[in-house]
Amino acid sequence: MTASRRRASVDVLLPGRYEWYVKHFTNTRRVSDSTVRRLSLYLRYLEEFQRRGLKTVSSQELAHGTGTTPAQVRKDLSFFGSFGKRGLGYFVPELITKIRAILGLGREWRVLVLGAGRIGTAxxxxxxxxxxxxxxxxxxDNDRSKIGGASGGVPVRDVADLERIVQQELIDIAIVATPAGAAQALVDRAVAAGxxxxLxxxxxxxxxxxxxxxxxxxxxxxxxxxSFAMTSGRVLAV
Amino acid sequence: MTASRRRASVDVLLPGRYEWYVKHFTNTRRVSDSTVRRLSLYLRYLEEFQRRGLKTVSSQELAHGTGTTPAQVRKDLSFFGSFGKRGLGYFVPELITKIRAILGLGREWRVLVLGAGRIGTAxxxxxxxxxxxxxxxxxxDNDRSKIGGASGGVPVRDVADLERIVQQELIDIAIVATPAGAAQALVDRAVAAGxxxxLxxxxxxxxxxxxxxxxxxxxxxxxxxxSFAMTSGRVLAV
DNA sequence: AGGTGTGAATTATTTCACAGCG
DNA sequence: CGCTGTGAAATAATTCACACCT
Structure with missing residues (x-):
């Protein structure tokens, strides 16, 4: 209590204290899941905006186009830097670049789909x-009649070769579109393979x-x- | 300040006050979206539990099976009533019935899919x-070559007849699986039709x-x- | 003993509101 | 001016902790 708020000498990193410490003394601020989701929405909207040839955008417009508030937009972006110009807004191409960098979209991610059923092929x-x-x-897939074929230009291969495919094709992400019962075992194999x-x-x-x-x-x-929203008379727009 | 906390005489329903009023004096507590999502997860797990012939379940087990905490499970359920027995847990079939009732699953909901492309048909x-x-x-759909056909036993009909279909088939829910550009206009028509x-x-x-x-x-x-999680070295499990 | 139901405490997220810059 | 960036305030969601039942 007597020590300054920023440097109490006996402050120990207890649970709770730790979070506070991270938040105030490091640049490793926790970014919430909702913030990341909104960044994706901003990006989608900005790309549309750019397609229409517009050069700058305000937090106001961005908020309106993505269903949030201007303050929320500014707060979300401020976690990662100061991208705007006061009195003007944000430059669309620049903000697109920044958000793509934040989301890690500067590279190609290689994806494998587990399960060549309706959802997987779609x-x-x-x-x-x-x-x-x-x-x-x-x-x-494990269905012989599907293996060797292709779906939308993407080949269907034997699930027995999962490990080899992951390593040869340098798979980063797997989309799980198998029946519920088969999922965990395949995921375990995929994790082990790298x-x-x-998803x-x-x-x-x-x-x-x-x-x-x-x-x-x-x-x-x-x-x-x-169903809940209709039944309870409430509305959930998410 | 001088009046009792529960009955201040000049308390007016200002913004903020209103929420407090609703929360404390009515039974219309706001149920958060996350609570509703978790109820669905509990239901899924309970059905699996029942399939294995188990009769009772504790908040502990339910939490473990759905990736949350026991306190969260109890809190979620307590919004809607007291369904458990102290020292014992919850009766599985009874809790299934309760959650289904809360979510409004006691009836059949009639669904129309807008768009017979890959996602729609899947x-x-x-x-x-x-x-x-x-x-x-x-x-x-609006594609002549698809109209008149069927996908997985479900007929593909002409989008021009949207209004008639909604009314004749008593559609409650529409799943929007059209290209982005076509979505809003179709949704407007569907809303107008009832x-x-x-989704x-x-x-x-x-x-x-x-x-x-x-x-x-x-x-x-x-x-x-x-992509963000892999890039930033953080993990987002949701 | 074992586990629920729930106020209170804590932590997280959103909104406010305004100084400050272009 | 107009609009950003951001502490501070307000809300919301989660977790704690314990009285209370069976």
Whole structure:
């Protein structure tokens, strides 16, 4: 209490204290998941904006186009630097470059789809992935009648060769589009072979080591959210 | 300041005050989106649990199976009632019934898919939807070569007949799986025809009236989240 | 003993509001 | 002026911790 707020001599890094320390004395601020999601939305909107030939954009416009508030836009961006010009706004091409760098979109990411069923094949040919630098290199399946074929230009290969494919094709990301029961075992093999990130469409909780990135997309869950909103008379716009 | 905290005589419903009022004096507590999402996860896990013939479950087990904490499970459920038995846990079949009721899954929801492309047709045949009572009744498209056909038992109809289909088939929910540019106009028509909820897969911000429920699934955005996590050395498990 | 239900405390996220710069 | 960048304030969500039941 008597020491200055910025340098108390007996301050020890207790739980809670630690977070505070990180936040105030390092540049390793925790960026929330919601912030990252919004950055993607800003990027999408900026690209559209650029297509229309516009040069600068204000936090106001960006917020309106992505369903958030101007303060939120500025706060989100301020985690990563000062990209705007006061009185003017942000230069569209420059901000696109910055956000792409933040999101790690300056390179090509190599993607393998696990499961060549309806969802897997639909995702393999999804044009938005390629547009942002996610290149789907192959699908794998265990169905003999599918192996050797191709879907939207992407070859279907034998899941038995998973490890070899991951290593030869330098796979970064796997999209899990298998039945729920098969997912965890394949993910374990993929992790062991070197895949560092997973986008999971199977309706199961996947266990992965802490250093592996994982996101879940659960479509039935989204419909249930709509069902809840309609039933309870509330509205959930997310 | 001098009045009791629970009944200050000049308390007016200012912004902020209003929320406090609702929270403390009505039973209309705001349920957060994250709570609703977790209820869906609990339900999924409970169904699996029941399949294995287990009769009771603790908040501990439920949390472990869904990637959250026991306190969170209890808090989520307590928004809606007291479903557990102290010292014992929750009865699995009973809790399933309760959660299904909360989420509004006691009825069949009728679903129309807008767009019979890869994503649309994949979703039309997605077995998890039917399992929770979401019945995909039809797809619509403007491609003559698709109209009249069927995908996974679901007929493809002419988008020109959208209004008639919504009304005749009593559509509750539309899944938007069209190209980005076509989405908003179709959604406007669907709203006018009586659709009350939308699950949007198109990478655009849709504008809908406040009483219409809307959820967005943006798959490129999820991949970008993984890209960020790998680039920044942080991990985002969601 | 074992596990729920829930206020209170903590932590996270959003919004406000305004100094300061172009 | 107009609009950013950002501490401070307000809200929201999560976690703690414990009284209380069975």
């Amino acid at each position: 995702l393999a040919g999804y044009p938005d992935f390629a547009r942002q630098g996610f290149r789907v290199v192959a699908l794998v 895949v560092r990130a997973f 999971n469409f199977a309706p199961v909780k996947l266990d992965v080591p802490a250093e592996i990135a994982l996101r879940n997309v659960n479509m039935a869950l989204e419909l249930e959210g709509l | 979703l039309a045949g997605y077995p998890d939807f039917a399992r929770q009572g979401f019945r995909v009744v039809a797809l619509v 659709v009350r909820a939308f 949007n897969f198109a990478p655009v911000k849709l504008d809908v009236p406040a009483e219409i429920a809307l959820r967005n699934v943006n798959m490129a955005l999820e991949l970008e989240g993984l």
